[in-house]
Amino acid sequence: MMKLYVETKRQVADCILFYRLGDFYEMFFDDAVMVSQELGLTLTGKECGLPERAPMCGVPHHAVESYLNKLVQNGHKVAICEQVEDPKKAVGLVKREVVRIVTPGTNLDTDDLDASRNNYLMCVFCLGEKSGIATVDITTGTFLVTETDSRRKLRDEILRFSPAEIICNDAFELTGLNLQEIKDQTGATIFTLDSTYFDDEECRQSIKDHFHVGNLQGLGLADMDAGVAATGATLRYLTETQKTKLENLTTIEPYSIGKYMVLDSFTRRNLELTETLREKNRRGSLLWVLDKTKTAMGARLLRSFLEQPLVDSEEIEARLTAVEELNQNAITREELREYLGPVYDLERLISRIAFMTANPRDLIALKTSLGMVPAIKTALQEFQSPLLSSIREEIDPLEDVCSLIGKAIVDDPPVAVREGGFIREGYSxxxxxxxxxxxxxxxxxxxxxxxxxxxxxxxxxxxxxxxxxxxxxxxxxxxxxxxxxxxxxxxxxxxxxxxxxxxxxxxxxxxxxxxxxxxxxxxxxFVELRNKISDCTLRIQQTAKALAQTDVFCSLAAVAERNRYVRPKINTRGAIDIREGRHPVVEQMMSSGEFIPNDTVLDNHKNRVSIITGPNMAGKSTYMRQSALIVLMAQIGSFVPARSADIGIVDRIFTRVGASDDLASGQSTFMVEMSEVANILRQATKNSLLILDEIGRGTSTYDGLSIAWAVVEHVADTKKLGAKTLFATHYHELTELEGKIPGINNYCIAVREKGDDIVFLRKIVRGGADKSYGIQVAKLAGVPDDVISRAKELAAELSDSDITEKVQEITETDEAERPKKKHHKVDEVDMNQMSLFDTVSDADIVRELMEIDVSHLTPLDALNTIYALQNKMKNRWSGA
Missing domain, CATH: 1.10.1420.10 (MutS, DNA mismatch repair protein; Chain A, domain 3)
Incomplete structure (x- = not known):
């Protein structure tokens, strides 16, 4: 028996081997030592013909899932070796085989998985700058494939899906991506596959064989070489781990990254789309507000909507029309929600059936769910919107499947398949x-x-x-x-x-x-019945998808009615006009009527950049976030919290809100901040929305103001960027730019002074704040009175009028010199005369600066680099 064990272990050397012996799964040698430590099991030994007893531990077969899940959650692969013949009929040793390998991305135990989110396995194939990405959830049958042309986009896709497991080729580890950061942010386990998995010819053939097609054109993969490699490797990996046909993977969906709004990891985190920034709780996130779905399928689909907002105006309008019709017909909408209530997770149920892990109770859950489908289809007949009509057409009543289960299985069957007692009387x-x-x-x-x-x-x-x-x-x-x-x-x-x-x-x-x-x-x-139902996998999956969409749109409509949301208008001219907008999450955390609404006006012309000044705690960050969230909500097809909203589609939302030291990589607060700013300025387009909060505060006043000023110039300049921007700052000197640079407007948070005290009015008004009220805010925060008094004395002495005077001198000089410059249009300013980044003409120094990888510099490296460049410049200027 031990020889057979060793032979089997050699076949799955990278896995922990759960070896079935009677009523237990046993582990031996190194596996036993490691598992006993991780699971807290007693380590024993077994005579095996060696000088020393083999270390051994085990778990009972009836409770194996809990032990297995813990190992998988810790990033291990577990191979299940079962007895594959009846011990009573066996001659000699009972025959055993590895029947399945469980990995973080292939776990089928729905009791262990979060029903509201997908459990993704992602395959990444890197070829030069191009990367193919195949993403699959075998518990639902979702199969997506795309390609990226940059490392930044690859990173964003990984963080967008947050896969439980990543399989990749060797080149992925050489991309320069911070793999530890990816693991920390997603919880993913990364496994590198042999190059044979990515053989082009074998990958193409495996895809054609699996989807029963003669060529890849019909699947939309013909021009995706890297995507084909990732897809083919995924199919082989799943076949080898699941040891069965992948019958629930019936379709594959190629997509272009340009189909969706780009949201980098900083933006997802700062806007708190699915979890809060600090506590990582669902409560307090946008998802918490919008998710009133009745089914697990709907919850997963709504999360995907939030993670990938649309940029196609027709698709957005179709969703909005569906939500509006459901919003206007509340009685039928609530009837639909009642029917959706008893519907189980059809996507994961049919996957369990296809993988032959379903039990009799799963079939009853399927029957109960399908029993609601005809009523849902009938109720949808009252709606005329194109999207709801197409959803209704996609719904298959599946009455034959429901009837078959009803005839075969008793209403309250046992869980175990091998104990009998579940076939209904009269069926056989x-x-x-x-x-x-x-x-x-x-x-x-x-x-x-x-x-x-x-x-x-x-x-x-x-x-x-x-x-x-x-x-x-x-x-x-x-x-x-x-x-x-x-x-x-x-x-x-x-x-x-x-x-x-x-x-x-x-x-x-x-x-x-x-x-x-x-x-x-x-x-x-039961096996015969399960196979018959498995033949209906595609029908059930299509119906499940339609029910999930119905659930999501009903949820969005119900939330819109309850929270007084309005349908936004969608435009393609780049204008954002929000009247009396509210933060969707903050208003839910406050008593009714307490939240103060505000307007937001941005466009590509006179209102490109809004500079927002005002004290801390006054509401600048809330205001900027709410504007971004309203735009995002509109682009997922949701109504928005406002009196009215006209939303110009944005291709990307970037946020730079708050920062902290990244000690693990040796980066200071200021370095983190500058890295994020650099990413935004490189990646943003004129159709992007930028939320920039307190740029430059992590360094000295002069340097911070200079950087903030230069960033405002850059984003406002239509020749360089010209993106719609909300820019919050404590540098009141930046308010001097209004009227000097086209497209910049000043706004501030209204504050009422009462002697030494202040009251935040939470209202955004035109104009700039002339002071920061820092000492008053400190007083509100509870700083001792003697400290407050001393701060007032120092503030009087340390006036920053010199900075203000210098700023006024710069802007006045610029104003005076402008008529002397040739070829100026009325609404343009030559930004190059003031840019902080273009003052050095020495080509070699400029080249050296451009080649510096700022994101990987430690603070000490940064100082040394600046010192060396400064000496070069001093030498040049002293010799000039």
Whole structure:
């Protein structure tokens, strides 16, 4: 047995081997030592022909899932080795085989998985700058594929899906991506596959074989070489781990990253789309507000909507029209929600069926769910919007499947498939007969005895039983001459003889083998039924998808009605005009009527950049976030919290809100902040929305103001970026830019002063704040009075008028010199005269600056680099 174990372990060397021995799964050698430590199991030993006993530990087979799930959550692969023949019929050792390998991305135990989110396995194939990405959730049948042309986009896709497991080629580890950061943010386990998994010809053939197509054109993969490699490797990996046909992967969806709004990891985190920034709680996130879905499928789909807002105006309008119609017909909408309530997770149920792990209760859950489908389809007939009409057409009532399960399985079946008791009476004559044999066997024997007594006249005849002969007729010797010819003598005793008859022998076989044969027959019928339902996988998946969409749009409509949201207008001219907008989450955390609404006006012309000043705690960050969230909500097809909203589609939302030291990589607060700013300025387009909060605060006042100023110039300049921007700052000097640079407007948070105290009015008004009220805010925060008094004294002495004067001098000089410059249009300013980044003309120094990888510099490296460049410049200027 141990030799067989060692041979099996060699086949799955990278896995922990759960080896079935009787009622336990045993682990040996290094596996046993490691598992005993991780799971807190007792480590024992077993004689195995070696000088020392083999370390051994085990878990009972009936409780294996909990142990297995913990190991998988810790990033291990676990191979399940089962007995694949009946021990009673085995000659020698019972045959065993690895029947499945469980990994973080292939876990099918729905009890262990979060029903509201997908459990993704992602395959990444890197080829130069291009990367193919295949993302699959085998619990739902979702299969997506795309390609990226940069490392930044690859990183964003990984963080968008947050896969449980990443499989990749060797080149992925050489991309320069921070893999530890990816692991920390997603919780993913990363496994590198052999290059043979990505062979182009084999990948193409495996895709065609799986989807039963002659070429890849129809699947939309013909021009995706890297995507094909990732897809083919995924199919091979899943086949090898699941040891079965992947029948629930019926479709594949190629997509372009440009189809969706780009949200980098900082933006997802800062806007708190699915969890809060600090506590990582669902409560307090946008998802918490919008998710009133009734099904797990709907919850997952709504999360995906939030993670990938649309940029196509027609698709957005179609969703909005569906939500509006459901919003206007509240009675039918609530009726739909009632029908959706009893619907189980059809996507994961059909996957369990396809992978042959479903039990009788899963089938009853499927029947219960399908029982609601006809009513949902009927209710949807009241709606005329194109999207709801197409959803209704996608719904298959599946009455044949529902009826089949109802005829075959009892209403309250046991969980275990191997214990019987779940086939409904009347479904199988043989099952009914065996079940009767088990319960009515004694009566059948009594009937035979009575009948034989009457036929033969032998009244002292008795039917008895022993383990040697089974059931027999025992007749006293005094009746020897009356024995019928069809009786077969089995044994002669002193006072009697024992006989059997063909009828009695047949009944014996029925009674004695009834239980075992009944259990086996019920199992065989269940497998047959499961296979029939598996043949309907595509029909059930399409219906599940339609029900999930219905659930999401009903949820969005219900939330819109409850929270007084309005339908936004969608435009493609780049204008954002929000009237009396509210933060969707903050207003839910406050008492009704307490939240103060505000307007937001941005466009590509006179309102490109809003500079927002005001004290801390006054509401600047809330205001900026609410503007971004309203735009995002509109682009997922949701109504928005405002009196009215006209939303110009944005291709990306970037946020730079708050920062902290990244000690793990040796980056200070300021370095983190500058890295994020650099990413935004490189990646943003004129159609992007930028939320920039307190740029430059992590360094000295002069440097911070200079950087903030230069960033404002850059984003406002239509020749360089020209993106719509909300820019919050404590540098009041930046308000001087209004009127000097086209597209910049000043706004501030209204504050009411009462002596030394202030009251935040939470209202955004035109104009700039002339002071920061920092000391008053400190007082509100509870800083001791003596500290407040001393701060006032110091503030009077440390006036920053010199900075203000210098800023005014710069802007006045710029104003005076502007007419001297040639070829200026009325609404343009030559930003190059003030840019902090273009003052060095020395090509080699500029080249050296451009080649610096800022994101990987430690603070000490940064200082040394700046010092070296400064010396070069001093030498150049001293010799000039």
């Amino acid at each position: 004559e043989e099952v009914d007969h065996l079940r009767s044999a088990k319960t009515d066997g004694k009566q059948w024997l009594a009937d035979i005895e009575a009948r034989e007594k009457e036929r033969t006249g032998i009244q002292k005849m008795k039917i008895r039983y022993n383990k040697v002969f089974g059931y027999y007729l025992e007749i006293p010797n005094s009746y020897r001459g009356e024995i019928p010819q069809d009786y077969i003598r089995k044994q002669t005793l002193v006072n009697a003889e024992r006989y059997i008859t063909p009828e009695l022998k047949k009944l014996e076989e029925t009674i004695l083998g009834a239980q075992d044969r009944l259990v086996q027959l019920e199992y065989d019928l």
